[in-house]
Structure formats: C-alpha cells, structure tokens
Amino acid sequence: MFQTTRRRLALWYTTVTAVLLLLFATGVYLYVRSTLIERIDDTLKHVVEVVERSLVIQSTEASVILYQVNVEASFRDNSDTVEDDHIDLEWFDADGKLLWSTLSEPLDIPLHPNHAGKTVELGANQFLRQVTERVQFRRQVLGYLRVSHPWFEVTKPIRQLIFELGLGTLAMILSTAAIGWLLSGLAMKPVRDSYQYLKQFTADASHELRNPIAMIQTNVQVALADPDLELPLQRQQLKVVERLTQRLGRLVNDLLFLARSDSGMLQLEWQTVPLDALLMEVIEEQQLVAAHKGIALSLHIVGTPSGNTANVPALSEDVFTLQGDWNQLTRLFTNLVSNAVQYTTASTDKPGEASVQVKLQQMEHPSNIKVRNRQSLLQVQVQDTGIGIA
Structure with missing residues (x-):
C-alpha cells in the first residue's frame, strides 16, 4: 500500500517537473532560434545599406533624366568582402533581369521585391535566408538588390542546442525521478510509522482483551453449570452475558486477525x-x-x-x-x-x-x-x- 502511494507521488512529481522542463526547453529553443534569425536579418539589412551607399549612379547617354547603375564600378569592391561573410549579392535591373551576381550559378528563385526577410529552399535540404531591396533614385527604379545568407548559420547552432537541451532535460528528469523517490519515501515515513504503531496497538489490545473475555466466559459457564442456580431471571441474565462475551470474543479475534494480516505476521496452517x-x-x-x-x-x-x-x-x-x-x-x-x-x-x-x-x-x-x-x-x-x- 505504502509502496504504491510512494510510486504515485514520485511519478506525479517527476511528471510535473518533466512538463515544466519541456516547456522551459521549448521556450529556450524558440528564443534562440528567433534571435539567430533576427541576427542574420540584421546582417543582411546592413549589407544592403552598405551596398546602396556604394552604388555608382550615372545618367544614360540618351537622356540626362534617366539614370542607371554602373554595375562594374559599384560591385567591384564588394565581392571579396561578402564572400568572407558567406553572403551572396544579386543585382537585377528594373525589369527583374539578373545583371550581376556573386554566385557561380544563378538561383532558380523568382524575384520578390521588398522582402524584408524570407527563407527559401534550394532543394536537397539546402536553404537560404534572403532580403530583397528595391533601389530608387529620384523616383526612378534603378533595380533590385537581393542579398542571401546560407541557412546553416541557423541550423548548425540550433541542432547543437537541441542536442544539449535534450540531454540536459533527460538528465534532469532522471535526477528528478530519483529525488522524487527519495523525498516521497521521507514523506511517507511518518505515515508508515503511525500505521505500524496503530497495527501494533490493535494487535496488543486484541491480545490483551482475549484473556479477560475468556475468564468472564469461563466464570459464566461455571455459574450456569451450577445445579443450585434455579432462579430463571439469573439464569437468563447469565446467558445474555455469555452470548455477549462470545460476540465480543469474535470481535477481538477479528481485530487480531486483521492486525496480523496487515503486518504479514499471519501464518496459515495448511x-x-x-x-x-x-x-x-x-x-x-x-x-x-x-x-x-x-x-x-x-x-x-x-x-x-x-x-x-x-x-x-x-x-x-x-x-x-x-x-x-x-x-x-x-x-x-x-x-x-x-x-x-x-x-x-x-x-x-x-x-x-x-x-x-x-x-x-x-x-x-x-x-x-x-x-x-x-x-x-x-x-x-x-x-x-x-x-x-x-
């Protein structure tokens, strides 16, 4: 009985702690993931700002009103810098045609103007984080700048975080189960001791009551066997006393039987x-x-x-x-x-x-x-x- 209660207490303690740990681990995972994504987006936006300031804008030969970006002059000094940071640049004209790129092969991804941050899939579990900015000069759209960053900057630390959180959560749950088992045992000890005292008292009281009841019953039987006892009222009263002592004796025997059964002291005679x-x-x-x-x-x-x-x-x-x-x-x-x-x-x-x-x-x-x-x-x-x- 006490072992079952102890197991239930330890199980509930472990379950509640495990749920709290899982909620905490999930919160940490979501927070770190969003922080990494925000950091990449900030980096991409910063690159966009730097590249925009370095663009060489000149008027076309046909008209001084129309302007265009000198691609060679604008991106010549930026290609080495972005390669070191694993960042790729793509420049599109106003019609969405790719004019310049740091990629060895063009991406088969449609152009979406003014995307603050988007994750795109290249296939084979390859992902990119992209920011697209529309570049204007005097209300004229000069083109579109798309900046890409590999997604492994997020997945790699996230996988490491998941492994560490899973390992730490499992270790905490096992530790909590062991501690819960120990604490439930300490909590149940006073109850177990009280129950043992109660069983011992019941057994002792039942044992002590058997002797006086047996003596009363013996005296009543001796009195009933007396041939000089002729008064019907006295004989009837003694029979009532005998019946009550027999009933009380059965109750005492039942108490002693229950006490011995609970304590494991009962021995069956097969x-x-x-x-x-x-x-x-x-x-x-x-x-x-x-x-x-x-x-x-x-x-x-x-x-x-x-x-x-x-x-x-x-x-x-x-x-x-x-x-x-x-x-x-x-x-x-x-x-x-x-x-x-x-x-x-x-x-x-x-x-x-x-x-x-x-x-x-x-x-x-x-x-x-x-x-x-x-x-x-x-x-x-x-x-x-x-x-x-x-």
Missing part, C-alpha cells in the same frame, strides 16, 4: 480440510440464531451438477476435501452465513418463506483450465431471501 464437515459445523453454530428469527437454514450437498459426469471425477470419500486453513475457512463461511441470517427477516404474514440455503457441489472442469491430477472443483453458494450481503 491441512486437509473436509469442506462438507466444515460447513456442517458452521450451519450447526448458526442454527439457533436462524431458528430464533424464524429463518429456515439448510445445507445441500450435491455430487455433480445436473447429473453431468462427463468432466467430473468419480465421487470418493475425499471428493469434498481441499488443502487450506481450517480456522480461516471457518471464519470465511461463518461471516457469509451469519450475514445472510442477520439481514434476512421473516415475514409475519407469510411464515416459513424466509430461508438461507448453503449449497456445496462438485463442478465441471472448464475446457480452458488444466487441473492437476484431475482434482475436483468445488463451489459453495449462499442464497438467502433477504437484502444480500451487507
């Missing part, structure tokens, strides 16, 4: 028990109480159910015997029969209808159950006309 003889004794003990309440208490012993002997061993003298503890089996069937008698009420209008029937019969062997040495299966039924077992 022996060959004739179940039919045991049930006869139980019925005999309860017969007076049942007769006093006007209840018909009977025992029926049946050899085979419905006359079917196909799967039933042949009857023998020990067909109703089994291996068990006589005292505990007696306690079991006494409780069943006494409950049936106690909660069955005889009707004054229809006397004789209140009954408690105990039936012992030999059962068939189910086909899906293998019985060693073809031993018989026994069934005990307790049927009553009352409200049932309380």
Whole structure:
C-alpha cells in the first residue's frame, strides 16, 4: 500500500517537473532560434545599406533624366568582402533581369521585391535566408538588390542546442525521478510509522482483551453449570452475558486477525480440510440464531451438477476435501452465513418463506483450465431471501 502511494507521488512529481522542463526547453529553443534569425536579418539589412551607399549612379547617354547603375564600378569592391561573410549579392535591373551576381550559378528563385526577410529552399535540404531591396533614385527604379545568407548559420547552432537541451532535460528528469523517490519515501515515513504503531496497538489490545473475555466466559459457564442456580431471571441474565462475551470474543479475534494480516505476521496452517464437515459445523453454530428469527437454514450437498459426469471425477470419500486453513475457512463461511441470517427477516404474514440455503457441489472442469491430477472443483453458494450481503 505504502509502496504504491510512494510510486504515485514520485511519478506525479517527476511528471510535473518533466512538463515544466519541456516547456522551459521549448521556450529556450524558440528564443534562440528567433534571435539567430533576427541576427542574420540584421546582417543582411546592413549589407544592403552598405551596398546602396556604394552604388555608382550615372545618367544614360540618351537622356540626362534617366539614370542607371554602373554595375562594374559599384560591385567591384564588394565581392571579396561578402564572400568572407558567406553572403551572396544579386543585382537585377528594373525589369527583374539578373545583371550581376556573386554566385557561380544563378538561383532558380523568382524575384520578390521588398522582402524584408524570407527563407527559401534550394532543394536537397539546402536553404537560404534572403532580403530583397528595391533601389530608387529620384523616383526612378534603378533595380533590385537581393542579398542571401546560407541557412546553416541557423541550423548548425540550433541542432547543437537541441542536442544539449535534450540531454540536459533527460538528465534532469532522471535526477528528478530519483529525488522524487527519495523525498516521497521521507514523506511517507511518518505515515508508515503511525500505521505500524496503530497495527501494533490493535494487535496488543486484541491480545490483551482475549484473556479477560475468556475468564468472564469461563466464570459464566461455571455459574450456569451450577445445579443450585434455579432462579430463571439469573439464569437468563447469565446467558445474555455469555452470548455477549462470545460476540465480543469474535470481535477481538477479528481485530487480531486483521492486525496480523496487515503486518504479514499471519501464518496459515495448511491441512486437509473436509469442506462438507466444515460447513456442517458452521450451519450447526448458526442454527439457533436462524431458528430464533424464524429463518429456515439448510445445507445441500450435491455430487455433480445436473447429473453431468462427463468432466467430473468419480465421487470418493475425499471428493469434498481441499488443502487450506481450517480456522480461516471457518471464519470465511461463518461471516457469509451469519450475514445472510442477520439481514434476512421473516415475514409475519407469510411464515416459513424466509430461508438461507448453503449449497456445496462438485463442478465441471472448464475446457480452458488444466487441473492437476484431475482434482475436483468445488463451489459453495449462499442464497438467502433477504437484502444480500451487507
């Protein structure tokens, strides 16, 4: 019982901590990822600003009103710088035609003007982070500048972060489980000790009460056996005392039985028990109480159910015997029969209808159950006309 409670406490403690750790790890992952993306976008925007300031703009030969960018003069000094930073530049004219690029091969990516930041896929798990800026001079669109940065600057540290967060979270969960198991054990120790004290007190009290009850019962029986005791009132009172002491003795025995069962001190005495003889004794003990309440208490012993002997061993003298503890089996069937008698009420209008029937019969062997040495299966039924077992 305490081990189950301890496991549940440790499991709940570990589960709650694991959920909090997972939420924390997810928050750290999202924060770091967004920070890396923002840092790359800031770098790309800064490159765009630098390149825009370095553009060489000149008028066309046809008109002084129209302007164009001198590509060679503008990007000649920028190619080496951006290569060191793993940044690629692309320059498109006003019609979207690629005029200059630091890439060895043109990208098969459509031009999207004025993209502040976008992640594009090249294929084969290759990604780029791009920023596209429209360049104008005196309200004339000169062209489009597209700046690209490889995505591995994000994926590489993110993968390392995921590995470290996963490893750290797993280590924390395992540590939390161990600590939770230890703390739950410490928390359950006072409860376990109190429960042990209670069981010990119950066992001691039950044991100490047995002697005075036995002495009272013995004295009452001696007094009842006295031939000089002739007053009906005194004899009746002594019988009441005897009945009460017997009931109190059964309660004390039950308390002692429960205390020993919980503490594991109960030792069963295995022996060959004739179940039919045991049930006869139980019925005999309860017969007076049942007769006093006007209840018909009977025992029926049946050899085979419905006359079917196909799967039933042949009857023998020990067909109703089994291996068990006589005292505990007696306690079991006494409780069943006494409950049936106690909660069955005889009707004054229809006397004789209140009954408690105990039936012992030999059962068939189910086909899906293998019985060693073809031993018989026994069934005990307790049927009553009352409200049932309380």
